[in-house]
Amino acid sequence: MRAVTRAAMAVVGEESEMTRKKRRLYVVALALLGLGSAAALTLSAFEENIVFFFSPSDIVAQPPGDRNVRLGGLVEEGSVRKLPDGISIAFRVTDTVNAIPVTYTGIVPDLFREGQGVVAEGKVGPDGVFVAREVLARHDENYMPPEVADALKRAGHFQPEVPGRSVIAPSAAQAAPQATSTLERP
Amino acid sequence: MHRFANPARFQRLAAVILPWAAGIAVLATLAGLWTGLVTSPPDYQQGDTVRIMYVHVPAAWMSLFVYTTMAAAAVAALVWRHPLAEVYARAAAPLGAGFTAICLITGSLWGEPMWGTWWVWDARLTSVLILFFLYLGFMALVNAFDDPTRGAKAGSILLLVGVVNVPIIKFSVDWWNTLHQPASVLRLDGPTIYGDMLVPLFIMFAAFKAYFIAVVIVRMRAELAARKVQAMRLTQAARAPELSAAE
Numbered sequence: 067m068r069a070v071t072r073a074a075m076a077v078v079g080e081e082s083e084m085t086r087k088k089r090r091l092y093v094v095a096l097a098l099l100g101l102g103s104a105a106a107l108t109l110s111a112f113e114e115n116i117v118f119f120f121s122p123s124d125i126v127a128q129p130p131g132d133r134n135v136r137l138g139g140l141v142e143e144g145s146v147r148k149l150p151d152g153i154s155i156a157f158r159v160t161d162t163v164n165a166i167p168v169t170y171t172g173i174v175p176d177l178f179r180e181g182q183g184v185v186a187e188g189k190v191g192p193d194g195v196f197v198a199r200e201v202l203a204r205h206d207e208n209y210m211p212p213e214v215a216d217a218l219k220r221a222g223h224f225q226p227e228v229p230g231r232s233v234i235a236p237s238a239a240q241a242a243p244q245a246t247s248t249l250e251r252p
Numbered sequence: 253m254h255r256f257a258n259p260a261r262f263q264r265l266a267a268v269i270l271p272w273a274a275g276i277a278v279l280a281t282l283a284g285l286w287t288g289l290v291t292s293p294p295d296y297q298q299g300d301t302v303r304i305m306y307v308h309v310p311a312a313w314m315s316l317f318v319y320t321t322m323a324a325a326a327v328a329a330l331v332w333r334h335p336l337a338e339v340y341a342r343a344a345a346p347l348g349a350g351f352t353a354i355c356l357i358t359g360s361l362w363g364e365p366m367w368g369t370w371w372v373w374d375a376r377l378t379s380v381l382i383l384f385f386l387y388l389g390f391m392a393l394v395n396a397f398d399d400p401t402r403g404a405k406a407g408s409i410l411l412l413v414g415v416v417n418v419p420i421i422k423f424s425v426d427w428w429n430t431l432h433q434p435a436s437v438l439r440l441d442g443p444t445i446y447g448d449m450l451v452p453l454f455i456m457f458a459a460f461k462a463y464f465i466a467v468v469i470v471r472m473r474a475e476l477a478a479r480k481v482q483a484m485r486l487t488q489a490a491r492a493p494e495l496s497a498a499e
Contacts, residue, residue, distance in 0.1 A: 090331045098412060105416045109427075117429040118374035138429060175368030177297060185431055202368045207436040209302060210446040211293030230429030 114233055119185045121232040122164040128234045130190060137166060137196055138185040138204065138230050146180055159184060159196070161228050166190075170198040177203035183229040204229050259476055262336055266469045273466035280459035288452035295449075302449070304362040309437075310457040311354040314464060315383060316418055318348030322390075323415040326408035336472070338404040339479075341411065342394060343471035347464055349387035356380060367431055375424035376432035379417055386414040 109116065119138030120130075137159055145158040145165075154171040157180075168186050178184060183204035188197045206227045210218075218224040288306035295302035322341045329337035359377070360370045371377065390407050397403035425434045437443045443450060 087331060094327055094330055094412065098415070101413060102416055105420070109420070113428065116375050118372065118431050119429050121429070175366065177366050177368075182297075183433075200369075202372070202431060203366060204431055205297055205366060205433055207433045207439075208444045209295050209298075209305070209436060209449050211448065212296040213293075214446055215296035229433075233429065 117230075117233050119230060120234070121161040121228075121230055122159055122166045123161055123232040124234040125166055125190065125196075126164045127232070132189065134187065134189055134199075136185055136187045137168070137198075138183070139166075140226055140228055141178070141180050141182055141184050143180045159186065161230075161232065166196050167194070168196040168198050170201050172201070174201050175203040177205055181226045183226070185229075259336065263473070263476075266473060270466055270469045273462045273469070277459055277462035277466055280455050280462060284452050284456035284459050287455060292449050292452050293446070298366055301362065301365050304358050305449075306452050306456045308355060308358040308362060309453060310460040311351045311358065312380070313457060314460045315348055315352040315355050315380070316421060317461075318344050318351060318464065319383060319386070319411075319414070320418055322348065323411045323418075326411035329404065329408045330412075338408065339472050339475045340468070341390070341407060342404075343468050343475055344464075345387055345391050345394075347467055347471075349384065349391065351460070351464075352380065352384040352387060356384060363431075369431075372431050374430040374432060375428040376421065376430045379421045379424050382417055383414075383421060386410070386417065390414075 119136035122137065122139050125135070125137060139159040139161045142158040142160045142165055145156075147156055148154075149156055149169065151171075154169055155174070156167065156169045158165045158167050160166075168188075170186065170188075178201065183206060185202045185204055186196060186198035187200045187202075190196050206229065208227075215224065284306060289303055292303070292306075294300045322344050325334075325337040325341045325344075328334040329341070356377075359380075363372075364370050390410050393410055394400075394403040394407035397406065422435075422438075424430060425432055436445050437450070437453070445453065
C-alpha cells in the first residue's frame with residue numbers, strides 16, 4: 067500500500083489521472099446503484115398496476131367490484147359449453163385453487179381450448195359470473211413437435227402450466243389450509 | 253482494454269474479422285432459414301406459426317445484447333475516455349434499433365394469430381417498446397449538439413440511465429403476470445424448446461450476431477474516416493488564412 071502510494075507520488079501527474087479515473091468510476095457506479103434502487107422501489111410499489119392480469123385467487127381474495135379487470139388462468143377441462151343464443155360461450159378459468167365462471171360473446175382466438183392459458187378482460191357481474199369483453203389466448207413456454215407432445219401425454223408427463231401467479235393473495239394455495247388450521251378452528 | 257484504444261490497431265483487427273463475420277452471416281442466415289422454415293417440426297399447439305420464433309427471438313436477444321454493449325461502451329467513454337467507445341455506441345445504435353423494430357414487428361405478427369391481438373400493454377411488450385425509444389432517443393441526442401464531444405457525453409449518460417431497463421425486460425415475464433410467456437431458453441432448469449427447434453434458433457442467432465459484427469465494423473470504419481476528414485478540414489481551414497495572407 068505504502069509502496070504504491072510512493073510510486074504514485076513519484077509521478078504526480080499520473081497519480082492525479084488515476085484518482086480522477088477512479089472517481090469517475092465511483093460516480094458512475096453510485097449513480098447506477100441509486101438509479102437501480104429507485105427503479106426497483108417504483109416497480110415493486112406499482113406491482114398491482116403492472117401485472118397484466120389477476121389470477122382467480124386474486125379475484126376471490128379481493129373482488130374488483132364494478133372495475134374492469136383482466137382475469138388469467140387455465141380454461142378448466144370440460145368447462146367450455148355453448149350458450150343457447152348460439153354466439154356466446156361459457157367456461158371456467160382456474161388456477162387449480164379457485165375457479166371463476168366466465169361468459170363471452172364473440173370469436174375466440176385459435177389457441178383457445180380447454181387446458182390452455184387464457185386472459186379475459188371484463189367485469190364480475192352481481193351473480194359472480196365474469197362477463198368478458200375480450201378473450202386472449204396465452205401459450206406457455208413449451209415448444210415441441212406434435213409427436214413429442216403425444217408421447218408425453220401417453221406417458222402421463224403432460225400437464226399444462228398455470229399462467230402467472232396470484233398478486234393479491236401471493237400464496238393462496240398454502241395460505242388457505244394454514245388459515246383454517248390456525249384461525250378458524252379452535 | 254487500452255490495447256484496443258488505438259484506432260490503427262482496431263483497423264488491423266477489423267480487417268481480419270470483417271470477412272469472417274460477413275461470411276458467417278450469409279451462410280448462417282441461409283442455413284438458419286432452411287432449417288427453421290423447412291426442416292424443423294411445427295409446434296404441437298401453434299403449428300407453423302411457431303416459425304416466426306426463428307426471427308423474433310434472435311432479434312429480441314440482439315436488441316438486448318447491443319444495448320448492453322453500448323452501455324458498457326458508455327462506461328468506458330465516461331470513465332476511461334476510451335476513444336473508440338463512443339464511435340462504437342454511435343455505430344451500433346441504428347443496428348440495435350433495427351433489431352428492436354424487427355422484434356416488435358414480428359412479435360405483433362405472431363401475437364395476432366396466437367393471442368388474438370396485435371398489441372397489449374403488458375410488462376414485456378411495454379419494456380421492449382421503451383428500449384426502442386431509448387435507441388431512438390440516443391441517436392437523436394448525440395446528433396443534437398454542435399460539439400460532438402458534448403453529444404457523446406450526453407448520449408453516454410442516457411445509455412447508462414436506460415440500462416436499468418435491460419433486466420426489467422429480461423425478468424418482466426417472471427416478476428409480473430404478462431400475456432407474453434416466460435423464458436424458454438435462458439432459464440435455470442434448462443430450455444423448454446425441443447432440440448429440433450433449438451438448432452435453427454441458435455443458427456439464426458449466430459447469423460444475427462455475425463451480421464451485427466460485420467456491419468458495426470463497417471460503420472465504425474466509416475465513422476473514423478468521417479472524423480479524419482473533419483480533422484483535415486479543420487487544419488486546412490486553420491491554414492487557409494495563412495495561405496491567403498502569404499499570397
